[in-house]
Amino acid sequence: MNTKNRLVWIVPGAVAALSLPLWSSDQYQVHLAALICCYWVLIAGLNLVVGYTGQLSIGHVGLLSIGAYTFAILSGKWGLPPFVSVGVAGTLCGFCGLLLGLPSLRLPGFYFAMATMAFALIVGEFVLAQGGLTGGGVGLPVPGFPPPFDTPQGFYYLAVIAAVVVSVLTWNVARQMYGRGLIAIRDNPVTAQAVGVPVFRAKLTTFVFSGITAGIGGALFGSLQSYITPDTFHFELSLFFFVCIIIGGRGSILGPFLGVAVLTALPELVAPLAKLGNFFYGLLLLLVVLVVPEGIGRVFELIAQRLRPRSAVSVPVAPDLPRLARAIASIQALK
Numbered sequence: 001m002n003t004k005n006r007l008v009w010i011v012p013g014a015v016a017a018l019s020l021p022l023w024s025s026d027q028y029q030v031h032l033a034a035l036i037c038c039y040w041v042l043i044a045g046l047n048l049v050v051g052y053t054g055q056l057s058i059g060h061v062g063l064l065s066i067g068a069y070t071f072a073i074l075s076g077k078w079g080l081p082p083f084v085s086v087g088v089a090g091t092l093c094g095f096c097g098l099l100l101g102l103p104s105l106r107l108p109g110f111y112f113a114m115a116t117m118a119f120a121l122i123v124g125e126f127v128l129a130q131g132g133l134t135g136g137g138v139g140l141p142v143p144g145f146p147p148p149f150d151t152p153q154g155f156y157y158l159a160v161i162a163a164v165v166v167s168v169l170t171w172n173v174a175r176q177m178y179g180r181g182l183i184a185i186r187d188n189p190v191t192a193q194a195v196g197v198p199v200f201r202a203k204l205t206t207f208v209f210s211g212i213t214a215g216i217g218g219a220l221f222g223s224l225q226s227y228i229t230p231d232t233f234h235f236e237l238s239l240f241f242f243v244c245i246i247i248g249g250r251g252s253i254l255g256p257f258l259g260v261a262v263l264t265a266l267p268e269l270v271a272p273l274a275k276l277g278n279f280f281y282g283l284l285l286l287l288v289v290l291v292v293p294e295g296i297g298r299v300f301e302l303i304a305q306r307l308r309p310r311s312a313v314s315v316p317v318a319p320d321l322p323r324l325a326r327a328i329a330s331i332q333a334l335k
Contacts, residue, residue: 018160021153030156031224036264037159038221043241043260044166044253045213048206050242051250052179054186055203056109059116060214061238062123063093067218068228069127069134072142082145082223090215097211098204105203120238127230139229142222159220166213171253173209182206183251243281247288249295258296 021030042064049055067089074085104115127134134140144150149158173179184192185199193199222228240263248259266280288296 021156027152030152032265034152034156034159034224035221036261037156037163038217038224039241039244039260039264040163040217040257041159041166041220042210042214042217043244043256044163044170045210046241047245047253047256048170048173048182049210050245051252051256052174052182052186053203053206054109055105055207056113056242057116057207057210058113058238058242059118059120060210060241061233061235062116062120063096063211063214064218064221064237065120065123065127065230065233066096067093067215068142068222068225068233069140069218070215071219071222072140072228073133076141076143082143086216086219089219090212093215093218094208094212097208097214100211101204101207105200105207117235117238120235124230124233124235127233135229137230139227139232141227142225144223144226155224159224162216162220166216167253167257174253178202186251243285247285247296249297252295252297255295255297262296 020033024030042060046057046060049057070089070092071082071085074080074088075082080088100116100119104112107115128136130136131138145155145158148154174182181192181197181202184195184197185202189199225232244259244263245256246259247263248257249255262284263281266284
């Protein structure tokens with residue numbers, strides 16, 4: 001998608017997002033939009049791991065949990081400033097990503113997925129066991145942010161700022177040579193290594209970055225929920241993150257964001273049929289895999305191309321006759 005086609009969707013979307021608290025009379029809509037932004041902070045980093053590097057990580061809910069509990073403990077129990085706690089949460093989750101990635105990123109795809117799933121389960125059991133620190137099964141209250149982010153509208157703008165910053169970072173990574181190297185690793189790691197791409201180092205760096213974004217997203221998510229328990233971070237949430245990327249489309253930034261927005265809003269759209277929520281998730285995933293394997297992001301790209309078709313530019317080619325005559329003369333002279 002070229003720059004003009006991107007602007008067709010980005011500019012109206014940005015205007016609608018920034019003005020949402022002004023024209024929306026339903027506070028729950030603002031809460032839902034803030035939740036989408038919190039999810040996207042995590043998924044933007046996870047998208048580099050899954051969509052670009054091709055690693056099947058299904059345990060990021062563990063990193064989300066660590067980020068949320070770190071923020072709740074530091075800011076709520078120990079009284080640290082909330083923004084300092086967010087930074088510590090991101091740093092700690094990045095370090096956890098490093099410790100997890102060092103041994104597990106050398107494993108083949110399926111075994112790496114199992115390692116990340118085991119990590120998420122271990123984090124859940126640790127949270128339950130350390131009741132004095134995490135509250136155990138009772139949970140912890142999570143404090144909010146200072147003014148002007150202490151209202152639902154203020155927190156929404158804070159989540160939007162975090163989502164925009166992470167989106168810019170991931171977009172810059174994806175469009176540079178580093179992003180091309182990640183795609184090469186995803187498509188054929190042997191060939192990527194043969195042409196000089198540091199495969200393991202690139203995987204590890206990307207995974208650590210996704211851990212940092214998961215920690216920041218977890219802190220924002222915990223503050224948005226205002227109270228967290230181990231049940232808040234159920235394993236299905238990790239599968240939700242993974243499915244958002246698959247439905248949105250691997251190897252793009254806009255597609256997974258659309259996947260997050262659609263799958264987060266879908267339960268509200270089918271609220272009268274809440275018992276069939278998993279059915280609609282499965283149906284949407286099946287339709288995307290069968291009809292649009294490249295993801296719903298590709299659908300919006302095709303629509304944008306139809307709205308702004310490329311103009312065919314014909315460049316006349318005129319032969320350089322004097323130069324041709326000189327070349328013929330020089331050939332004859334050599335004979």
